[in-house]
Amino acid sequence: MTDNASDDTPGFAELGLRPELLHALSGLGYEEPTPIQREAIPPLLNGHDLLGQAATGTGKTAAFALPVLQQLPDRARSDDPAALVLVPTRELAMQVSEAFHRYGRELGARVLPIYGGQPIGRQLQALDRGVDVVVATPGRALDHLARGTLRLHGVSTVVLDEADEMLDMGFVDDIESILQATSEQRQTVLFSATLPARIAGLVRGYLRDPTRIRIGREQAGPEAAPLVRQSAYLVARAHKPAALGRVLDMESPAAALVFCRTREEVDQLTETLNGRGYRAEALHGGMGQDQRDRVVGRLRSGTAELLIATDVAARGLDIEQLTHVINYNVPSAPASYVHRTGRVGRAGREGVAITLTEPREHRMLKAIERTTKQRITMEKLPTLADLRARRMEITRAGLRESILDDDLERFRVVIEPLTEEFDLMEVALAAAKLAHESSGAAADEEDEIPQVAQQTGWKERERREGRRHEQRGRGPTDGMTRLFVGVGRSAGIRPQDLVGAIAGESRISGRDIGAIEITDRFSLVEVPQSAADEVITSLRHSTIKGKKATVRRERDTSANRSS
Numbered sequence: 158m159t160d161n162a163s164d165d166t167p168g169f170a171e172l173g174l175r176p177e178l179l180h181a182l183s184g185l186g187y188e189e190p191t192p193i194q195r196e197a198i199p200p201l202l203n204g205h206d207l208l209g210q211a212a213t214g215t216g217k218t219a220a221f222a223l224p225v226l227q228q229l230p231d232r233a234r235s236d237d238p239a240a241l242v243l244v245p246t247r248e249l250a251m252q253v254s255e256a257f258h259r260y261g262r263e264l265g266a267r268v269l270p271i272y273g274g275q276p277i278g279r280q281l282q283a284l285d286r287g288v289d290v291v292v293a294t295p296g297r298a299l300d301h302l303a304r305g306t307l308r309l310h311g312v313s314t315v316v317l318d319e320a321d322e323m324l325d326m327g328f329v330d331d332i333e334s335i336l337q338a339t340s341e342q343r344q345t346v347l348f349s350a351t352l353p354a355r356i357a358g359l360v361r362g363y364l365r366d367p368t369r370i371r372i373g374r375e376q377a378g379p380e381a382a383p384l385v386r387q388s389a390y391l392v393a394r395a396h397k398p399a400a401l402g403r404v405l406d407m408e409s410p411a412a413a414l415v416f417c418r419t420r421e422e423v424d425q426l427t428e429t430l431n432g433r434g435y436r437a438e439a440l441h442g443g444m445g446q447d448q449r450d451r452v453v454g455r456l457r458s459g460t461a462e463l464l465i466a467t468d469v470a471a472r473g474l475d476i477e478q479l480t481h482v483i484n485y486n487v488p489s490a491p492a493s494y495v496h497r498t499g500r501v502g503r504a505g506r507e508g509v510a511i512t513l514t515e516p517r518e519h520r521m522l523k524a525i526e527r528t529t530k531q532r533i534t535m536e537k538l539p540t541l542a543d544l545r546a547r548r549m550e551i552t553r554a555g556l557r558e559s560i561l562d563d564d565l566e567r568f569r570v571v572i573e574p575l576t577e578e579f580d581l582m583e584v585a586l587a588a589a590k591l592a593h594e595s596s597g598a599a600a601d602e603e604d605e606i607p608q609v610a611q612q613t614g615w616k617e618r619e620r621r622e623g624r625r626h627e628q629r630g631r632g633p634t635d636g637m638t639r640l641f642v643g644v645g646r647s648a649g650i651r652p653q654d655l656v657g658a659i660a661g662e663s664r665i666s667g668r669d670i671g672a673i674e675i676t677d678r679f680s681l682v683e684v685p686q687s688a689a690d691e692v693i694t695s696l697r698h699s700t701i702k703g704k705k706a707t708v709r710r711e712r713d714t715s716a717n718r719s720s
Contacts, residue, residue, distance in 0.1 A: 172198045175227055177263035185259060191216035193372040198224055201346065206367040208360055209348045215372055217348050218256045221316045226261040228313070229289055234267075236287030237311040241339070243295055243332060245322040246472045247272035247446070248453075253318065254292045266290060271297050271307075274446035281306055295323060295331035302338055309339045320349040320356055321492060322472055329355065336363050350499060351492040385501055388534045389512040389522055391609045394662050395695060397513055398429045399606055400538055401485065404511060405435065405463070407539045407547050412456055413481035414474070415465045416488075416497055426485065427465045440466035468493060474500065481509045487518040491528035516609055516661040541605055552593040607664050637671045638689040642680040642696070643707030650675060654702050655682055662695035663688060681711060 168189030169182050190198070193215045201207055201224035211217045225240045244250050247270075254270035261268065269288040271280045273296060280297075284306050291298070291307065301307035315336065317323065323332060336345070345364045349356055360367065392400040405413070417423045420441040430437040438452045438461045449470065455461040457476055464471075482501050488494040494512075501508025512533065514522050526533055539547070559565070575584045644650050652673045659682065660667045671683030684692050689710065696708040 168195070173202060174198075174223060178223055178226060178260060181260050181263055187219075191220075193217050193370065194220045194223070196370045196372065197221070197368075200368040201344070202227060204344055206345045206364040207347070208364060208367040208369045209346070210352055210371040211348055211350065217318070218253055219260065221318070221346050221348065222253070222257050222260055225290060225314050225316070226257065226264055226266055229261070229264060229266060234287070234289060235311050237308045238269075238288050238291045239311065240290045240314040240316070241298070241309060241312050241335075242290065242292040242316040242318060243298065243323065243335065244292060244318045245294065245326055245328070247274055247294060248472070248474050249319065250292050250294055252475050257290050257292065261290075268292065271301065273297050295328040295335060298335055299331045302335065309335070312339045312343055314344045314346065315339055316346040316348070317359070318348050320347050320359065321351045321353060322496065324353070324355050324359075325492075326469070326472070329359075332359070333362075350495050353492070385498060385508045385510055387498065387510045387512075387531060388536045389514050390536055390538050391516065391519070392513050392538060393607065393609050393660075393664060394515050394699070395664060395691070396606045397485065397515075398426065399604075400513060401426075401483070402430065402433050402435075403539050403544060403606060404483070404513075405430075406544055408481060408509065408511070409551065410462065410481035410509070412459075412476060412478040413463050413483055414471060414476070414479055414497075414500060415463060415483045415485055416471065417465060417467060417485045420467060422485070423465050423467055430463060430465070435463050436461045437463040437465055440464055440470045442467065442469050444470070468497075471500075472496075476500070479508070481511065484510075484512040487512055487514045487521045488525070489521070491525045494525045495529060517657055538606055538608060548593065552589060556589060556592060609660075636686055637683040638686045639711040640682050640684060640689065640692065641707070641709050641711045642682060642701070643678075644701055644704055645676045645678045645680050647677045648704055649702060650680060655680060658696060658699065658701045659684065659692055662699050663692045665692065 169179055169187065172190065172195070174182075193209065193211050197207060197209055197217075197220040201221065209217060209220070211220075221242070225242075229239060242253055244253055250270040250272045254268050257266060257268040260266075267287060267289045269280065269283045269291050271284075271291060271293045273294060277300075280301070284291075284301070293301075293307075298307060302309070317332065320332075323329075345367075347356070347360065347364060347367075390400060390404060401415070415426070417426055420443050423439050423441045427437045427439040438455055440449055440452050444452070452461070452464065453474065453476070456464050457478060459478070464476075479501055482497050484494070484497060488497065498510040501510060512522065522533060572584060642655065652675065655673055655675075656667045656670055659665065659670060665685060665688045669685055669688070672681075673683070674681040693708050693710070696706065700706075
């Protein structure tokens with residue numbers, strides 16, 4: 158049997174895996190190990206601890222699952238688990254558990270996922286019958302430890318999968334309590350997409366002279382396009398919903414995951430996109446687990462095409478159909494960007510990662526580029542002309558597909574009488590018009606989205622705005638309105654802060670802003686009269702240099718100054 162399996166999967170056979178595992182891998186269509194599997198499996202089989210830095214989608218589940226299964230005894234196994242895998246979310250617990258089942262089917266491996274939201278009675282019964290591998294979220298594992306229903310003294314291997322995610326979710330104390338309940342002679346394996354300082358603390362405290370492996374996402378050849386196309390669009394906040402719709406219209410994703418910062422933003426954006434005709438579903442922590450499962454199921458089945466989610470709610474999701482990940486805001490940390498982008502481009506499939514960035518977030522985007530050492534291409538927001546051309550292209554592709562694949566004979570009774578009255582080309586044009594309009598194309602009803610220029614250097618802006626700063630004591634320039642902004646020098650406000658906030662939150666550019674006067678406790682800014690209300694509304698819903706400020710039309714300049 159070894160020879161046959163070896164013929165099927167020569168790469169895995171070279172790693173010294175047992176015949177049952179080789180046969181299972183062959184049946185699953187695995188031909189050769191990924192880089193992380195090739196690097197990680199030999200030291201794990203030799204009993205070493207391991208620290209692996211690996212992006213999602215590199216094959217790390219098999220990298221630790223195969224060695225764990227390899228070391229299971231053939232018979233007379235203990236009822237207590239031999240291995241414990243800790244993961245951040247129930248979704249990932251189910252995925253890892255399913256992988257262990259697939260690889261270890263011929264070994265009769267008993268694998269149990271335990272997580273919150275599942276009836277604990279079922280878990281208690283399975284633990285009582287005996288299991289070989291437990292895949293658990295830290296909170297539920299600790300709960301079973303306290304009950305005495307999860308016994309870890311016989312565990313020979315502990316795996317911490319997506320350790321940085323678990324630490325971000327506040328599980329560090331739970332993880333340490335669980336590790337302290339296991340034997341000091343255990344083998345400890347830690348995988349993480351990023352290695353922040355807190356991970357280094359875990360490594361020092363609980364891993365013994367670990368083998369260190371760092372594997373990035375497998376890239377295409379030097380002359381080929383990367384598996385994940387990364388791009389960004391510079392958009393003012395007021396136009397982000399329309400800009401997202403425009404980008405989605407151009408991209409036509411089969412399934413997309415859109416990340417937002419808050420539950421409220423998720424709900425608002427979901428409603429907006431559904432109003433534009435998309436099939437969008439919300440996913441956030443305010444939803445029950447059953448409801449979240451149904452939402453993810455609708456995306457997997459194709460009933461929905463967009464999933465609008467917060468980071469926490471989307472953790473651990475692995476959706477094979479996913480083609481696009483979209484950051485509605487620039488992630489606050491490079492690690493978040495890495496995790497989000499890691500959800501597309503898996504297993505050799507191409508994917509797209511798109512970020513909508515406000516002018517004030519541009520530096521954060523550059524920080525992500527420096528950290529990931531990957532270029533994020535700044536794209537020009539599609540215009541109405543681009544959108545019309547794209548929709549025409551989609552209509553043409555749909556008609557061509559129908560001509561090639563559909564049975565059109567039953568429509569001859571409609572067309573032949575029309576050709577006696579009209580030219581055949583006119584009939585075809587009318588049919589194309591109906592097909593185009595029935596697809597929901599309505600670009601002519603939309604407004605153009607203002608393009609936002611990339612910001613100039615701060616030194617140049619400071620010099621330019623400094624000239625405005627000296628224009629004091631005068632009435633507003635013709636056509637301008639002076640706004641009162643309730644923050645000043647004592648809050649560290651500079652002219653460029655006000656210009657950046659106004660240009661970033663409204664449709665007007667820095668060139669449209671007039672004289673600026675900054676006192677200790679407030680500032681006065683001239684803006685075009687036609688844009689004053691928009692600027693006031695935008696600034697009231699945002700912050701200036703991290704501070705909320707009163708914003709209104711100036712009522713009594715002399716009174717303000719005397720205060």
